[in-house]
Amino acid sequence: MKVEEKESLIKPSSVLLNLTGSSFGECLNEFTSVVQTDKAVLKPEILFREVQEREQSSSTNTGRGVAFPHARTDAVKSLFVAVGRSMDGVKFEAASAPVHLFFLIGTPPEEIGSYLSCMSRLASRLRIPKVMESLMEAQTPEAFLAILQGES
Amino acid sequence: MAVEAQIPPTPIDPENARMRRIRWLLPLMEWLRPRELQITLFLAGLVGFLGALGALGFRAASKCVQWAMTRNWTSDLTESFGQLPWWERIIIPAAGGAIAGLVLMATTRFLKQKNTTDYMEAVVIGDGVISSRQSLLKSLSALFSISSGGSIGREGPLVQIAVMVGSGVGRIARVSRPRLRLLVACGASAGIAAAYNAPISGALFVAEIVLGTMSMEIFGPLIFSSVVATLTTRQFIGGDSLYHVTHLGSTSPSQLIAFLLLGCVCGLLSPLYLRTLHSAESLFSKWNAPLVIRMAAGGLIVGCIAAWYPEVCGNGYSSLTAVLHGDWLWKELLIILLLKVVATSATFGSGAVGGVFTPTLFVGSGIGYLFGSLLHAFPSTSGIQPIAFALIGMGAFLAASTRAPIMAIVMIFEITLDYEMILPLMLGCVVAYYMARSLSAEGIYSEALRRKGRWEFDSELRRMRVGDIMKKNPPTVDSSTAFAEVCEKFASLRHNYLYVLDSQQRFVGVISLHDIKRYLNDPDLAKLIIARDITRENFPTLLPDDQLTTVFERFSRHEGERIPVLSATGSGKLEGSVSKADALLAFAEKPEMRSAES
Numbered sequence: 001m002k003v004e005e006k007e008s009l010i011k012p013s014s015v016l017l018n019l020t021g022s023s024f025g026e027c028l029n030e031f032t033s034v035v036q037t038d039k040a041v042l043k044p045e046i047l048f049r050e051v052q053e054r055e056q057s058s059s060t061n062t063g064r065g066v067a068f069p070h071a072r073t074d075a076v077k078s079l080f081v082a083v084g085r086s087m088d089g090v091k092f093e094a095a096s097a098p099v100h101l102f103f104l105i106g107t108p109p110e111e112i113g114s115y116l117s118c119m120s121r122l123a124s125r126l127r128i129p130k131v132m133e134s135l136m137e138a139q140t141p142e143a144f145l146a147i148l149q150g151e152s
Numbered sequence: 153m154a155v156e157a158q159i160p161p162t163p164i165d166p167e168n169a170r171m172r173r174i175r176w177l178l179p180l181m182e183w184l185r186p187r188e189l190q191i192t193l194f195l196a197g198l199v200g201f202l203g204a205l206g207a208l209g210f211r212a213a214s215k216c217v218q219w220a221m222t223r224n225w226t227s228d229l230t231e232s233f234g235q236l237p238w239w240e241r242i243i244i245p246a247a248g249g250a251i252a253g254l255v256l257m258a259t260t261r262f263l264k265q266k267n268t269t270d271y272m273e274a275v276v277i278g279d280g281v282i283s284s285r286q287s288l289l290k291s292l293s294a295l296f297s298i299s300s301g302g303s304i305g306r307e308g309p310l311v312q313i314a315v316m317v318g319s320g321v322g323r324i325a326r327v328s329r330p331r332l333r334l335l336v337a338c339g340a341s342a343g344i345a346a347a348y349n350a351p352i353s354g355a356l357f358v359a360e361i362v363l364g365t366m367s368m369e370i371f372g373p374l375i376f377s378s379v380v381a382t383l384t385t386r387q388f389i390g391g392d393s394l395y396h397v398t399h400l401g402s403t404s405p406s407q408l409i410a411f412l413l414l415g416c417v418c419g420l421l422s423p424l425y426l427r428t429l430h431s432a433e434s435l436f437s438k439w440n441a442p443l444v445i446r447m448a449a450g451g452l453i454v455g456c457i458a459a460w461y462p463e464v465c466g467n468g469y470s471s472l473t474a475v476l477h478g479d480w481l482w483k484e485l486l487i488i489l490l491l492k493v494v495a496t497s498a499t500f501g502s503g504a505v506g507g508v509f510t511p512t513l514f515v516g517s518g519i520g521y522l523f524g525s526l527l528h529a530f531p532s533t534s535g536i537q538p539i540a541f542a543l544i545g546m547g548a549f550l551a552a553s554t555r556a557p558i559m560a561i562v563m564i565f566e567i568t569l570d571y572e573m574i575l576p577l578m579l580g581c582v583v584a585y586y587m588a589r590s591l592s593a594e595g596i597y598s599e600a601l602r603r604k605g606r607w608e609f610d611s612e613l614r615r616m617r618v619g620d621i622m623k624k625n626p627p628t629v630d631s632s633t634a635f636a637e638v639c640e641k642f643a644s645l646r647h648n649y650l651y652v653l654d655s656q657q658r659f660v661g662v663i664s665l666h667d668i669k670r671y672l673n674d675p676d677l678a679k680l681i682i683a684r685d686i687t688r689e690n691f692p693t694l695l696p697d698d699q700l701t702t703v704f705e706r707f708s709r710h711e712g713e714r715i716p717v718l719s720a721t722g723s724g725k726l727e728g729s730v731s732k733a734d735a736l737l738a739f740a741e742k743p744e745m746r747s748a749e750s
Binding site: 054057058060062068070072109110112113115116117119120123124127 | 634
């Protein structure tokens, strides 16, 4: 399926299993090395800025332990997804539930279809409590991605 | 396990049910959703239906007035006049003329208008806004002229009423200006169709005479409206052809030559007939009496003729039927024909409003019958039937007078339903049309149309800009609107694109239904995604001052139905949108642009 092809775009090197930041900004910064090495990202700092801008206009926190900070931007040349896991959880806003999984997504402006399909697929998979549990327990990036793709 | 406890369980999300509902609703609505063309067709049908009801109402009203005047319920005006004593035949048309004049004077606009001849079939559409008050007063005036025996056609007010309905329906539905004009034209088409039980002619009449175009964008709704009008009329007064003609059999090639000659004769006489009508008009307008007196005088002239020949009264329907049945000797017919022209000139010249269509048909049939009788008198051509000539004469004279040969051909076919006549009919109509055109540039309606402002609007069309055809207040969403709301907005609208505005109300881009269609049921996306995440920024736009050519250039590279129009000030503010259908409608009515592009 087309959607799964897109998801396999998440490389093990783009999975950070131990985020240590205690705020959205700090967590985002932990992706710096991933973003700088990924060929899909042309301008890392612009991607970060636009993701933060987008987050300010409306939170991407689903309220179920997952957030999808994202931006449609020319700073990426193709769909880019990176994942970060925080065992302690990060509070976006004082009242919200802590976020454990960060999916950082960048997409070229014209690729609305693939962007929506990626968001939709990820969100529906992460809706399942069992998947969330397994993801929190995954030991390696490979295992994490296998669970995400429904291989276990 | 401690981590597990921190993950909140999936709550029962109200978003879920809402999105699921939209998921079902939206594709269904999209499938069922009427496009611009379907909506126009529906409105055209509505105009046809209501226009026909209005026409039926007018028929009923004219019967009542006729009864009040002649104390006779007979449907035929000529017959009920024939049963009156001679002095009543003189007084009633004069009195009817006076009342009709009084009604006309009730609106101040008519007082200013010295030159009053008003062929009501010649609807001038203008910007599509037809005054209901004026239409009703004119129709009321026509009601008295017609019911009191004036030599004038009932079809005029029927068209006027249907046109008023068309304009009203369009304005209530808040359609754009080109579309409002189209609905008014649909009204005219319905009026003619209802008057003659002739749906094709109704549409052709408007296309050929009023709009001067046969493009399908326009012709389709015209046909639809006239079909609905005809069906409605048939429900109430039956579906027989208007004139019953005995089957005449096929035509031999040698007879065709005779019909061709008849076409020439009609083409020659038609300009003479028109000049007579115009002379009567200028004679009356030189007379400085008030409209009431003039119209009473017009009625009096008809009355004086009717004292001896009541056949001249009314639109000429019964006289026409008599001709088509061969009821009269040629001498009798010749006298009635000449007197009918005088009576029609007197009625129209005096300023009465109404239709000139049926009187014209009668004159044509009379000419044809007399021509046929003349040929019949020669031994070599004694086999021909004068009735056939009456039919062809009717069509040929109509073609020559209205300058609408196609409408004339179809009209005669529709009101007689005799297909055998089609070849000589086509021949006669076309010959008469070309003959009349070479003699005089003007048809019966050209002056009325010009005076009432059709040409002014045409020149306005030449200057038409995007701002003139754009629709204001298109549906928009703010760029921070949540996905769920975007979906709901699509579900409640008929558009494929939603325009997205930023916080300063500037146009940012569009959301395409096509892009989001697959994700409509996704409760996870409902709040996660906002309008700006799915906005397409590179969307074509127009400015209010752009010409129609620019509109077509944009649409040639864009498959959507609408293009947003931004403010001319360069502020990026959204002013409205232009639909492809409206641009095509405006273009279809703009002949000089068509020829320039071809």
